[in-house]
Amino acid sequence: MSSHRIEKDSLGEVQVPAEALYGAQTQRALENFPISGLRFPRRFIEALGLIKQAAAVANRDLGLLDPEKAEAIIAAARQVVDGEVDDQFVLDIFQTGSGTSTNMNANEVIANLATEHLGGRRGSKLVHPNDDVNMSQSSNDVIPTAMHIAARMALEAELIPALQRLLAALEAKAEAFDDVLKSGRTHLMDATPVRLGQEFGGYAAQIRNGIRRLREASYELSWLALGGTATGTGINRHPEFPARAIQLISEVTGLEFFEAENHFEAQAAKDGYVMAAGALNTLAVSLMKIVNDIRHLASGPTSGLAEIRLPAIQPGSSIMPGKVNPVLCEAVMMVCARVMGNHLTITVGAQHGNFELNTMMPVMAHAMLESIHILTGACDAFRTRCLEGIEADRERCRELLERNPAIATALNTVIGYDKAAQVAKTAAAQRKSVREVVKEMGLLTDEELDHYLNVRDMTEPGIPGH
Numbered sequence: 001m002s003s004h005r006i007e008k009d010s011l012g013e014v015q016v017p018a019e020a021l022y023g024a025q026t027q028r029a030l031e032n033f034p035i036s037g038l039r040f041p042r043r044f045i046e047a048l049g050l051i052k053q054a055a056a057v058a059n060r061d062l063g064l065l066d067p068e069k070a071e072a073i074i075a076a077a078r079q080v081v082d083g084e085v086d087d088q089f090v091l092d093i094f095q096t097g098s099g100t101s102t103n104m105n106a107n108e109v110i111a112n113l114a115t116e117h118l119g120g121r122r123g124s125k126l127v128h129p130n131d132d133v134n135m136s137q138s139s140n141d142v143i144p145t146a147m148h149i150a151a152r153m154a155l156e157a158e159l160i161p162a163l164q165r166l167l168a169a170l171e172a173k174a175e176a177f178d179d180v181l182k183s184g185r186t187h188l189m190d191a192t193p194v195r196l197g198q199e200f201g202g203y204a205a206q207i208r209n210g211i212r213r214l215r216e217a218s219y220e221l222s223w224l225a226l227g228g229t230a231t232g233t234g235i236n237r238h239p240e241f242p243a244r245a246i247q248l249i250s251e252v253t254g255l256e257f258f259e260a261e262n263h264f265e266a267q268a269a270k271d272g273y274v275m276a277a278g279a280l281n282t283l284a285v286s287l288m289k290i291v292n293d294i295r296h297l298a299s300g301p302t303s304g305l306a307e308i309r310l311p312a313i314q315p316g317s318s319i320m321p322g323k324v325n326p327v328l329c330e331a332v333m334m335v336c337a338r339v340m341g342n343h344l345t346i347t348v349g350a351q352h353g354n355f356e357l358n359t360m361m362p363v364m365a366h367a368m369l370e371s372i373h374i375l376t377g378a379c380d381a382f383r384t385r386c387l388e389g390i391e392a393d394r395e396r397c398r399e400l401l402e403r404n405p406a407i408a409t410a411l412n413t414v415i416g417y418d419k420a421a422q423v424a425k426t427a428a429a430q431r432k433s434v435r436e437v438v439k440e441m442g443l444l445t446d447e448e449l450d451h452y453l454n455v456r457d458m459t460e461p462g463i464p465g466h
Contacts, residue, residue, distance in 0.1 A: 005123050016123065021088040023108035023123060029101035035094040040102060040362070041369045045089050047149040048106040049080030050249055051142055051226065052133055058244035059135045069114065069127050076113035085109055093366045097352070097359030099143035107133040136237035136245075137229065140267055140357050144225040147365045151276060152221040152255055154372040155214055162379040163211050163283075169383045170204035173197075173390060181455050182307055182397035183404045190404045193458045196307070196392055199293070206286040214283070217276035222256060224249075228263030231356040270350040270358050273368065280371045281343035284336035287375075291333055291382065294390070295326035307397050311389035328386035335378040342367035401455065403427075407434045410452055410464035415443050 004015040007024040014024040053074050060070035079085055088109045095101045107129035112122050114133070120126030127133065134142075178197030183190050227242025229235050234242075242259045250257045260266035300306030316325035345367040349360035358364075401407075405424035411434075412420050427437045435453060438444050444452070452465040 007123050021085060021109040021112045021122070022090065022105055023112065023129060025101065025104040025129075026091065026108050029091050029095055029105070033092040033095045033101070035092045038093040038366060039091070040089060040093065040366065041150070041373065042083060042086065043150040043154050043369055044146055044365055045086055045106075046081050046083070047146040047153070048103070048142070049077045049082075049110075050149060050252055051137075051145055051245070052106060052110050053077035053081065054245040054248040054252070055135065055137055055226075055241075056133075057248050058241050059238075061244060062238045062240060064238060065132065065135055068118065069132055072114035072117040072127060073110060073133055075117055076110040079113060080106065080110060085113070093362050095362055097361060098139050098357060099146075099362045099365075100139035102362065103134070103139035103142050104129065136241045137226070138236075140230055141225045141228040141263070143361050143365075144267055144270070144358070147270075147273060147361060147368070148221040148224055149249065149253070149257070150365065151273070151368050151372065152218050152257075153253060154369060154376075155218050155221075155276075156255060158376045159372050159379075160211055160214055160218075162376045163207055163214070166379045166383050166387070167204055167207045167211065169387050170200055170207060173387065174201040174204055177392050180392045180394055180397055181401055181459065183401050183406070190406045192406050192409050193401060193404070193455050195459050196397065198459065199297075203290045203293070206290065210279070210283040210286055213279040214276075217279040220272035220275050222258055223260045223266065223272065224257050225260050225263060225266035227259055228267050232262075232264035232267050234263065264356065268353040268356050268358060270346075270353060270361075270364060273364060274346055274350045277343045277346040277368060277371070280339055280368075280375065283375065284339040284343075284371075287332055287378070288336040291326075291329040294386075295329040298326055298390075305396075305400070307393055307400070309391045309393060310386055313385055326386075328382050332378045332382050335374045339371040339375060342371045402433050403431065405434060407453060407455070407458070410458055411438070411444075413463055414448075414452055414465065419443065 003018055005018050007014050007016050007027075009024040009028070011028070014027050016023060016027045020027075056065060056070045056073040056077065059065035060067055065073075089102070089105055091101050091105055110133045111125065111127045111129035114127035115124060116122060118126055174197045176197070177200055178195055180196035181193055182196050184192050184194040224242075224246055226245055227234055227237060229237050246257050246259055265271075294308070294310070297305055297308045298310045310324075310326055312324045314324075314327060316323040316327070346364050349364040349367075350358065352358060352360045405427040408420040408424040408427070411423065415423075423434055423437050423441065423443070426432070427434050430437070435449055438449060439446070454464065457464055
């Protein structure tokens with residue numbers, strides 16, 4: 001048997017591998033774009049399958065598609081949704097900016113599967129990839145629709161749950177460390193006291209806000225371009241098609257989707273996508289701050305802050321025995337950097353909505369889904385391998401706090417700012433505590449110092465001693 005079959009498209013004959021479920025247009029794109037080896041992620045392929053399934057149901061119910069063909073297409077699309085034929089989605093991310101090649105990849109795979117379901121021969125087009133599988137659609141509305149569906153499913157099923165788990169772990173640490181008094185720091189310099197629990201409570205608030213922003217982004221992604229067809233006018237589709245298809249997509253995914261209020265905006269602009277990428281970028285900034293703080297708080301063990309201890313999960317050096325590094329923090333930092341870069345990719349891509357179509361959609365989709373995926377993995381790994389095992393070194397926190405000259409701030413209302421500044425500078429220069437310097441200067445009695453230098457009170461709103 002030949003290792004290839006001959007198929008035809010509008011440009012002529014093409015040799016396609018005999019075993020391939022895809023056809024001529026996919027083969028041309030495979031040969032035209034041997035660029036990176038990057039492929040569309042699973043979520044995007046799943047979304048394409050959902051769209052083709054919903055379209056077949058809607059077209060059948062509207063009397064446009066033969067019921068037998070429709071059932072075969074629905075069954076084939078389900079195989080795509082379930083990941084049974086992912087190896088047939090062979091095209092590079094860097095291709096035609098509309099994603100037409102990948103839409104045709106899906107159409108051809110589903111058409112050949114449906115053809116075989118009906119007893120036909122692979123490549124015979126008993127079920128036609130354009131006329132049947134792509135009925136009432138265009139690549140120009142399918143690809144932006146898949147972008148939104150895939151990103152929203154990934155946000156709701158993967159990243160937001162991972163963030164909720166991270167939030168719970170941070171809140172637990174905030175509660176566990178609420179009694180740990182320590183030096184605050186501003187400009188990396190000693191500042192008035194805080195509680196370690198307050199610091200972790202701040203981290204928890206960042207993640208809580210991140211979840212809120214992602215839920216807002218998810219809503220932005222609920223508006224779908226499906227129904228605009230080629231340029232947003234809806235040519236070649238039934239007036240009821242988008243509402244019917246989108247309703248089915250909502251039912252299958254368990255997420256509520258809506259037809260775009262303006263199809264020209266939905267296909268030419270990607271503002272909602274940029275907004276969602278911005279929420280991911282903000283989350284990356286939050287995570288970068290959190291893990292940077294944590295690795296600095298754990299720095300040492302002898303020449304750093306060493307106020308907290310991280311779990312020792314692997315040797316830190318190939319030459320220095322016994323060294324342990326904050327490797328999970330570093331991994332998260334690299335993920336954050338990648339997400340920030342992906343945000344820029346999406347920002348630049350969204351600028352290329354020339355007239356009635358954006359022409360950088362594949363790379364935008366890849367960047368978005370990669371960001372969601374790696375943020376999910378980073379949050380779970382950091383939580384389970386680092387955060388949950390963090391311990392406070394209470395003795396070290398107390399030791400550093402006792403030498404903190406900023407404690408003199410609590411004396412402002414008693415001895416005045418200028419005197420308090422003199423106390424602080426003397427304490428820092430002579431490596432003495434504020435209490436020692438005040439006593440040496442004869443400014444306050446022991447009883448007065450006890451009253452005004454209650455460190456716990458300094459971590460709450462109010463005027464010390466009043």
